[in-house]
Amino acid sequence: MRKRIIAGNWKMHKTAEEAKQFTEEVLTKLPESEKVEAIVCPPALYLENLVEMAKDSNLSIAAQTMHEAKEGAFTGEVSPAMLVSIGVKHVVLGHSERREYYNETNESVNAKTKAAFENGLTPIVCVGETLEERESDATVKIVSDQVTKAFSDVSAENAKQAVIAYEPIWAIGTGKTATAEDANEVCGAIRNTVENLYGADVANAVRIQYGGSVNPKNIEELLSMEHIDGALVGGASLEPASFLQLVEAGANA
Numbered sequence: 001m002r003k004r005i006i007a008g009n010w011k012m013h014k015t016a017e018e019a020k021q022f023t024e025e026v027l028t029k030l031p032e033s034e035k036v037e038a039i040v041c042p043p044a045l046y047l048e049n050l051v052e053m054a055k056d057s058n059l060s061i062a063a064q065t066m067h068e069a070k071e072g073a074f075t076g077e078v079s080p081a082m083l084v085s086i087g088v089k090h091v092v093l094g095h096s097e098r099r100e101y102y103n104e105t106n107e108s109v110n111a112k113t114k115a116a117f118e119n120g121l122t123p124i125v126c127v128g129e130t131l132e133e134r135e136s137d138a139t140v141k142i143v144s145d146q147v148t149k150a151f152s153d154v155s156a157e158n159a160k161q162a163v164i165a166y167e168p169i170w171a172i173g174t175g176k177t178a179t180a181e182d183a184n185e186v187c188g189a190i191r192n193t194v195e196n197l198y199g200a201d202v203a204n205a206v207r208i209q210y211g212g213s214v215n216p217k218n219i220e221e222l223l224s225m226e227h228i229d230g231a232l233v234g235g236a237s238l239e240p241a242s243f244l245q246l247v248e249a250g251a252n253a
């Protein structure tokens with residue numbers, strides 16, 4: 001049984017004080033369960049503080065993005081080694097907002113995925129189709145292609161540790177969730193792609209999250225699906241109570 005993984009992607013939300021209050025509250029109420037991994041992805045500015053607050057707890061703190069280079073003249077960027085140096089263990093890569101607004105491509109997501117593994121970071125690799133692509137029945141092709149390219153030259157040993165987040169772009173922040181069946185179908189196609197690339201052993205180990213308007217009301221149904229191992233959550237992860245409900249659902253799924 002794959003361990004469930006619930007990650008809250010705050011995107012560009014919260015002041016330092018709000019981030020601290022959220023984390024304090026979540027740490028006092030987080031369920032102690034071996035069945036679920038709980039992750040918060042704050043803005044980079046708060047990573048170090050939150051890692052410190054969450055040490056010795058079962059809450060992990062992840063970065064929302066990173067540059068693939070070790071170091072260099074990349075104003076505004078953060079490197080994998082920098083994340084590792086403050087105790088970060090996971091990084092979200094290739095989020096559709098990064099692809100749309102910051103020119104990330106399948107090629108750069110591949111470079112970042114490889115850099116994450118080289119530095120001992122677990123990548124949460126995001127894939128997903130636009131509404132237009134869904135309406136033209138291209139979803140499985142687009143998503144399989146994104147996965148195949150992201151994992152190009154990644155070893156099976158590393159791929160086994162990866163997390164893949166399926167986030168249909170039309171469902172992000174819109175209140176429109178894919179039906180649990182549709183989400184499961186695409187997550188199943190992603191697992192198939194991983195199987196074609198690496199074999200059944202890796203495909204059975206890889207954890208696949210669904211993301212896109214996940215909330216405490218729809219999480220249980222999503223997690224009841226065969227290929228959905230967790231959720232990557234934006235809006236509904238911003239309040240401690242709602243984030244905790246999502247983690248509880250993961251613990252009880």
Ligand SMILES: O=C(CO)COP(=O)(O)O
Pocket residue numbers: 009095167171172173174175211212213214232233234235236
């Ligand atoms: O993009 C997302 C998480 O990375 C999803 O955002 P929402 O949960 O706000 O739709």
